[in-house]
Amino acid sequence: MEILDEGKGELLGWYDPEEHREWVRKNKCLSMENKVMSLKEAISKFVHDGVYIAMGGFGHVRVPMAAIYEIIRQGKRNLIVSGKTAVHDLDVLIAAGCVSKVEVAYSFGHELRGLSPASRRAVETGKVKVAAEWSNAALQWRFKAAASGLPWIPAYVMLGTDTFKYSAAKIVKDPFTGRPICLIPACFPDIAIIHVHRCDEYGNAQIDGTLVEDFELARAAKRLIITTEEIIPNDKIRDEPWRTCIPYFYVDAVVEVPYGCHPCDMPTCYYFDEEHIAEYLRLTRTEEGTKQYFEKYVYGVDDFNQYLELIGGIGKLNYLKKLEQGRAKFIYPWIQS
Amino acid sequence: MAEPRYTPTEMMIVAASRLLEDGKTVFTGTGMPILAALLAQKTHAPKLAIIYEAGGMCPATPPTIPLSVGDSMTTYKAIMAASMDYTMSFIQAGYGEYAFLGAAQIDMYGNINTTVIGPHDKPKVRLPGSGGANDFGSLCWRTIILMKQDRRRFVKKLDFLTTPGYLTGPGAREKAGLPRNTGPWRVVTQLGIYGFDDEKKMTLLSIHPNVDIKDIQENSCFPIKIPEKVETTPEPTDEELRILRSLDPYRVVLRK
Numbered sequence: 001m002e003i004l005d006e007g008k009g010e011l012l013g014w015y016d017p018e019e020h021r022e023w024v025r026k027n028k029c030l031s032m033e034n035k036v037m038s039l040k041e042a043i044s045k046f047v048h049d050g051v052y053i054a055m056g057g058f059g060h061v062r063v064p065m066a067a068i069y070e071i072i073r074q075g076k077r078n079l080i081v082s083g084k085t086a087v088h089d090l091d092v093l094i095a096a097g098c099v100s101k102v103e104v105a106y107s108f109g110h111e112l113r114g115l116s117p118a119s120r121r122a123v124e125t126g127k128v129k130v131a132a133e134w135s136n137a138a139l140q141w142r143f144k145a146a147a148s149g150l151p152w153i154p155a156y157v158m159l160g161t162d163t164f165k166y167s168a169a170k171i172v173k174d175p176f177t178g179r180p181i182c183l184i185p186a187c188f189p190d191i192a193i194i195h196v197h198r199c200d201e202y203g204n205a206q207i208d209g210t211l212v213e214d215f216e217l218a219r220a221a222k223r224l225i226i227t228t229e230e231i232i233p234n235d236k237i238r239d240e241p242w243r244t245c246i247p248y249f250y251v252d253a254v255v256e257v258p259y260g261c262h263p264c265d266m267p268t269c270y271y272f273d274e275e276h277i278a279e280y281l282r283l284t285r286t287e288e289g290t291k292q293y294f295e296k297y298v299y300g301v302d303d304f305n306q307y308l309e310l311i312g313g314i315g316k317l318n319y320l321k322k323l324e325q326g327r328a329k330f331i332y333p334w335i336q337s
Numbered sequence: 338m339a340e341p342r343y344t345p346t347e348m349m350i351v352a353a354s355r356l357l358e359d360g361k362t363v364f365t366g367t368g369m370p371i372l373a374a375l376l377a378q379k380t381h382a383p384k385l386a387i388i389y390e391a392g393g394m395c396p397a398t399p400p401t402i403p404l405s406v407g408d409s410m411t412t413y414k415a416i417m418a419a420s421m422d423y424t425m426s427f428i429q430a431g432y433g434e435y436a437f438l439g440a441a442q443i444d445m446y447g448n449i450n451t452t453v454i455g456p457h458d459k460p461k462v463r464l465p466g467s468g469g470a471n472d473f474g475s476l477c478w479r480t481i482i483l484m485k486q487d488r489r490r491f492v493k494k495l496d497f498l499t500t501p502g503y504l505t506g507p508g509a510r511e512k513a514g515l516p517r518n519t520g521p522w523r524v525v526t527q528l529g530i531y532g533f534d535d536e537k538k539m540t541l542l543s544i545h546p547n548v549d550i551k552d553i554q555e556n557s558c559f560p561i562k563i564p565e566k567v568e569t570t571p572e573p574t575d576e577e578l579r580i581l582r583s584l585d586p587y588r589v590v591l592r593k
Contacts, residue, residue, distance in 0.1 A: 210393055
C-alpha cells in the first residue's frame with residue numbers, strides 16, 4: 001500500500017498485535033476467579049507512574065471518580081491519559097498534578113459549562129503536553145482495532161485536516177477503491193478503569209444507558225479495573241446473559257463503590273451534582289483554590305464514604321437520584337459563577 | 338424603548354431549526370444545536386430523528402436540556418442506547434443527513450477550528466479539540482455551522498484546521514479522500530444565513546431582520562459574497578419563541 005501522508009503526533013499505546021497476543025496469553029487470567037478487592041489495593045496494584053490510562057464513560061458521564069480520587073490520594077505521577085471525550089475525569093487528574101501527557105479527541109472542556117480552568121492553565125503553561133490530536137471517532141476506533149487484535153482500522157475521518165497532521169494516523173491509497181483512506185492505529189492502554197451499574201465478583205458486568213466506547217475499551221486495555229455501583233450474584237448475570245457487556249476474561253479487579261461516579265452523571269441512578277461541579281470549577285481558577293479543593297475532598301478524607309458525607313450525605317444523594325428521575329428542580333450554579 | 342421581542346441567540350436557533358427537513362437524521366452538540374433540533378421537531382419536523390454521538394438515538398423531549406452529548410437526557414425515552422462506534426459507523430455508512438457544528442474560527446471555505454488559538458505547541462487558548470466535529474464534518478451529508486460572527490471568528494486563515502469544510506475549494510474534499518457530496522451546507526450567525534457557491538466560497542443567503550447589510554462584511558476578515566438581491570430571514574413567530582423558551586425552562590442556553 002502506498003503511504004500518501006503521515007501524522008506527526010506521538011503514537012501512544014500501540015503494540016504489534018503479535019506482541020499483544022503473547023502478552024495476553026502470559027498475563028491474563030482466563031479462569032473465572034473472584035477479583036473483588038479494595039479500591040486502594042486495585043489502584044496500587046495496577047496504576048503505576050507513567051502508564052497510559054483510559055477512563056470509561058463519557059468524561060462526566062459514568063466516569064470512575066472514586067478511582068480517580070484514589071489515584072490522586074496515592075500520588076501517582078506522569079500519567080498519560082486518553083482524552084477520549086475527557087471532561088471532569090481528566091480535568092481533576094490534571095488539576096491534581098498526576099498527568100504529564102494527553103492525547104486529545106475532546107479534552108480541557110466541560111461541554112456546556114465552558115472550558116476547564118485547571119486544564120487550560122496546565123496546557124497553556126506547558127505543564128501538560130498534548131502528544132496527539134484525534135477526532136472522537138478516530139480515538140475510539142483505536143480501541144476497536146485493539147479489541148479485534150488488529151494493527152489499525154481504516155476510516156474516512158480526519159482527511160485533509162490539521163487534526164490528521166497532529167495525529168499518529170497514516171493516509172494510504174486504498175487497494176480496493178484506489179482512493180485515499182485514513183489508517184487509524186490500534187491503542188492498547190496499559191490500564192482502563194470503567195464504572196458500571198452492576199457486576200458479579202468475577203467482573204461480568206452490565207451497563208445501563210449508552211455504552212459510549214466501553215464495549216471496545218474493555219477489550220483493548222491490558223489491565224481493567226471495574227468499579228461498580230453494586231456487586232450482584234453470578235446467578236443474576238446468568239439469568240440475563242444478553243445484558244453482559246464486559247465478560248470476566250478482561251477484568252483484573254472488581255471494586256464495589258456505590259455512588260462511585262459522583263459528582264458526575266450515572267445514567268438511571270443519579271444526575272450531575274452541579275453544586276459540587278460549580279465549586280470545583282470556581283476553586284480551580286487559581287492554584288490556591290485548587291489546593292484547597294483537594295485538601296478538602298481528597299487528602300482530607302480517608303475514603304470515598306467520608307467524601308460522600310462531606311458532599312452532603314444521604315440528603316444530597318437522594319436529591320441527585322430524584323433529579324435523575326426528573327422529580328426535582330435542576331440548578332445550574334455555574335451560570336452565575 | 339420597548340424590550341426586543343427576541344434575542345440574537347433566539348433568532349439564530351429559530352433560523353437553524355427551520356433549515357431541518359422533516360424525516361431526516363440530525364446529529365447535535367450541546368447548547369444551541371440541541372434547541373434548534375428540538376424546536377424543529379415541535380414545529381415543522383415531527384419525524385426528525387435526533388441522534389447523539391455517545392449513543393442516544395431518538396430521545397423524547399427531556400425534562401431539561403442535556404449538558405453533555407452523553408448524559409441521561411440523551412436517552413430519555415429513546416429508541417436505543419447505542420455506542421459511539423455505533424453512531425460513527427452509522428454516519429460513515431451514509432445515514433447521517435445533518436450535523437450541527439460550532440466553531441471558534443471559520444474561513445471562507447467553511448473549514449473550522451475548535452482546537453487551539455495561537456500555535457499548537459504554545460497555545461494562547463487551548464480549546465477542547467475536535468470531539469465529534471471532524472467526524473460529522475467528514476461524514477454527514479449536510480453540516481450546519483452555528484456560531485457568533487465577528488472578525489475574530491470569521492478569519493482569513495485558521496490557527497488550526499480541526500474540521501474539514503471545502504478545504505481549498507472545489508474538488509479538494511474528494512481529492513483528500515472524503516466521501517463525495519458532503520460538506521458544510523449552511524452557516525447561521527446572529528447576522529444572517531450563509532451558503533456556499535460553485536467556488537465553495539461563503540455566500541450570504543439571507544440577512545436577519547434589523548441587521549444592516551454593511552455589518553455582514555464588517556464582521557468578517559474574508560470577503561463574503563453578497564448577491565444583489567438579499568432576502569430577509571423571517572422573524573421568529575410568537576409560537577416559535579414560546580416553544581423554544583419552554584424547551585430551555587432554566588434558560589441554560591437562552592440566557593447567553
